[in-house]
Amino acid sequence: MERHPFRRAVEAHDMDRAVDLLHEEVVFRSPAVHVPYAGRAAVSHLLRHAGEVLEDLVYVDELHGEGSVALVFRARVGDKNVEGLDHLTLDADGRITQFRVMIRPLSGLIAMAQTMGARLEADPVPGAG
Numbered sequence: 001m002e003r004h005p006f007r008r009a010v011e012a013h014d015m016d017r018a019v020d021l022l023h024e025e026v027v028f029r030s031p032a033v034h035v036p037y038a039g040r041a042a043v044s045h046l047l048r049h050a051g052e053v054l055e056d057l058v059y060v061d062e063l064h065g066e067g068s069v070a071l072v073f074r075a076r077v078g079d080k081n082v083e084g085l086d087h088l089t090l091d092a093d094g095r096i097t098q099f100r101v102m103i104r105p106l107s108g109l110i111a112m113a114q115t116m117g118a119r120l121e122a123d124p125v126p127g128a129g
Contacts, residue, residue: 004069006088006096007059015051019044023095030101032113041126043099049119050101053077053112054084067091077115082108 003011009018019040028037028046037043051057054075061072071086082103089098103109 001062001064004062004064004071004088005094006069006086007062007071010051010057011059013051015048018047021094021096022099023091023097026096026099028099028101031103031109032116037125045123045125046116046120047099049116049123053115053119054082077108077111080108080111082112 006018006021009015009021022040022043024040025038026040026043028043037046054073054077057073057075059071059073063070063072067090069088069090071088073084073086075082075084082105084101084103087098087100087102088096089100091097103112
């Protein structure tokens, strides 16, 4: 099966191409935040930071459902190895309307939340606040 375009973009380190796949009204959910982020500008901002925080990210599996794709990954956050899943919900045109990320173990999720929190304090999400 052909790899999803978002996966191909991330693997090519082409965040511009990955962001182009986001719907204008995309919603991002993460276990590290209580309130979802909405809109392409906000989610793009988060993804660009996450792309730098999640070091050595490798997708190890890809699961397809009706209108969705799940991308299973391994990465590192500082000295913590993490495993995670990017669950993408797609519209009829293939644009990402919902982006859910899950990360384990808890120590890795905490490291991710702390690192992202510090980055976003220095470079806030547009329109958040």
